[in-house]
Amino acid sequence: MKPNQKEDEYIWVQEMQLRMAKLAKEQQAESEAEKRHLKLTHWMHCPKCGQKLSSEKCGTVEIDVCPSCKGVWLDKGELGTIVEGADQGSFFHTCLQIMRGRQSPIKL
Ligand SMILES: [Zn+2]
Known part of the structure; x- marks a missing residue:
């Protein structure tokens, strides 16, 4: 391998690592945005029927109850x-x- 080839190879590897790091950062940002979107869309909604959940006391614990299908959800x-x-x-x-x-x- 000629010295120029080694140098080119080094530069190529560095460039690929930068691109991969940038891509990973972009994917993480998209993933975080998707998580925020899903949370806003589904927060306190029944996963079975989609109705808004209400909170009720069960002893010392506050549980989430669906008024429609009567499902109970625990954190x-x-x-x-x-x-x-x-x-x-x-x-x-x-x-x-x-x-x-x-x-x-x-x-x-
Ligand atoms: Zn429900």
């Missing part, structure tokens, strides 16, 4: 909070024990 961590507040031996408490691997769902 991250809310199910755990509800289940942890359930009485020992109750259905929810048993579910929590199963999720944490402390109890087998099927007794053999």
Whole structure:
């Protein structure tokens, strides 16, 4: 390989890396814009029927309820909070024990 070829190759690689970085930045910006658009469009709307959700208190947790199809939606961590507040031996408490691997769902 001639010295000129090595130099050309180096410049080409540098240019490709710059283009790839620029493209990745543009794709990330588009992705963020799409996320913002989706959030504005779907925020507090039922994923099943599209109706506006209303908030209701369930113990210490505020849950989202669809007035149309009666679906209930929980944010991250809310199910755990509800289940942890359930009485020992109750259905929810048993579910929590199963999720944490402390109890087998099927007794053999
Ligand atoms: Zn609904």
